[in-house]
Amino acid sequence: MQVYSVKEISDYxxxxxxxxxxxxxxxxxxxxxxxxxNISGHVYFRLKDEKALISCMIFKTMSLAKTINLKDGDKVQLRGSITTYQGSSTYQLLVKECKKAGTGDLFQKYLELKEKLEREGFFSESTKKSITKYPKAIGVITSSTGAAVNDICRTIKRRYPICDILIYHCVVQGEQSSESIIQGIKYMDEKNLDTLIVGRGGGSFEDLNSFNDENLLKTIYNSKTPIISAVGHENDFMLSDFVADLRASTPTAAAELATADFNELKYFLQESYAKINRILIRRFEDENQELEYYGKQLEFLGPKNIIKEHMDNLQLLKDSLKKAYRKNLQDKYNEELNIYHKLNLLKPDKLLSLEIEKLNKIRLTMIKNMISNINYKELILDSYKNNLLHLNPSTILEKGYAKVLKNNKSISSVDNVMENDNIVLIMKDGKLDTLVQNKEKFNE
Known part of the structure; x- marks a missing residue:
């Protein structure tokens, strides 16, 4: 019995x-x-029919390598020699001549189905559902043993760790793969998830052809949950990419499109607090200016001693309001700062959603309390204003009364006046110099 080495058999x-x-x-x-x-100048591709395929190669030294212009799906007739690559004991066709024979059957079916679905409205932008920016849970429908599921989960956890991930394992290649993916979509669609990612890693056109199945495409279209299609690499375009609500070039890109950046979310919270703070400060300044305006108006409404008393009260109210606002702002700032530190320390998941909700409640409560406080102060201010108006002598003169002066002193009784005395009557728009010709005192 003769025994050969692997090299000897390969050479044979x-x-x-x-x-x-x-x-x-x-x-x-x-x-x-x-x-x-290839960047080296060599040309590599596969030649296939419905039942088999063969690897093909054109060396860069052949003129055909520079002039050949083919694409996936082209049907061709090739002339060449069958050779082996001894390093791995595989065979291939070394191409020397190429003739086009029309569009490949598999690719032709792809084009026909694409045209049909587009005509029926399956690709319309108006029917596509929007992708939730801050999802609570995402479903992933792919092979649990492939690299795609690891890329997706790792990216989601890095970008948005508070999101739950539910994985449905399915077959993504072969005769039963389309039905397996369909069952996964139907199952996940009943789980009230925010987004579904359907896809797999790279492969040949025939490897990815499961995602061109018409029944699968209709299932994607009818899904209640928004779907991101992530099949193959950036240059791979399956029909699921056109029917889905969003197409991602890779599974990793799908995870990025399905989630917000956690750092961006922290920045959003900081900006929201700053915006609330600016609004409250601006409102306080406006109310402060209004109080000062009314204070100045009070100087023209009555005697100085009354005005001074009420102005002092107004100043106390203003100081109290200012102090209360500052304390309220400081308390809320300390509370939010504490929340922010907790977020950074805990690297939260679901806590962040609770803190966002708490921030909104705090903001609404602050605005509500501020408006209530301002309305209350305005009522007090209106009350002071009305009281001062009643006390103002000018208001009494408007009603037809007159002020009596003798020797520039106010008098209120006939006992202070003698016949032939000169007196002055002050009215709302002027004065009268008069001579007392007769006086009569009323019986009390």
Whole structure:
């Protein structure tokens, strides 16, 4: 019995292929897949039909490598020789000549279904659902053993750690894969999730073809939950990308599109607090100016001693209001600062949602208390104003009364006046110099 080394067997197979009259110069017809002009200058692709595929290569030294212009889905006839790559004991077609034979069957079905679905409105932007910016829970429908699920989960936890992740394992390649994905979408659609991510990692066109299944596309379209399609790499476009509510170039990109950045959320909270603070300060300044305005008006409404007394009261009210506002603002600031420190220390998950809600309640309470306090002070101010108006002598003169002066002194009784005395009557718009010709005192 003769025993051969692996190298010897590989050499024997290579020599046998070179001597074979068919395999050394053969024409093969099939569909182009995974076409790639490498940076080295070599051209790599696959030739396939419904049941098999073969790897193909064109060396950069051949003129065909510079002129060939193919794309995935093209149906071609290739002439070349079957060779082996001894390093891995695989065989391939070394292409020497290429003729186009039309569009590949698989790709043609893809184009026909795409045209049909577009005509029926499956791609319309008006039917697409918006993606929640701050999700509570995200569903991931993919293979639990692939790299895609790890990329998605790692990205979500890094960007938005308070979000729950629910994973549904499904088959993403092969005859039963489309039905497996359909069952996953239907199951997840009943879980009241915010967003679904459906997809897988990269592969050939035929590997990703499960996401071109018409029944799967209709399931995506009819889903109540917004769906992000994340199939393959950036250059892969499956029909699920057009039907879904949003297309992501990769599974990692899908996780980024489905979540907000946690640092951006912290910045939003800080900006919200600053905005509330600015509004309250501006309102306080406006009310303070209004109080000062009314204070100045009171100087013209009555005797100085009454005005001074009420102005002192107004100043006390203003100081009290100012002190209360400052204390309220400081208390709320300390409370929010404490919350912010807790957030940074805990690296929260669900706590952040609670603190956001608490912040909104605090903001509403502050605004409500401020408005109530201001309304109360305005009522007091109006009361003082009315009292001063009643006490103002000018108001009495407006009603037809007159002020009597003798020798520039006010008099209120006939006992202070003699016949032939000169007196002055002060009225609302002037004065009268009069001579007393007769006086009569009323019986009490």
């Amino acid at each position: 197979i290579q020599n046998t292929l070179k001597k074979d009259p068919i395999l050394s110069n053969v024409w093969i017809e099939g569909e182009i897949s995974n076409f790639n002009k």
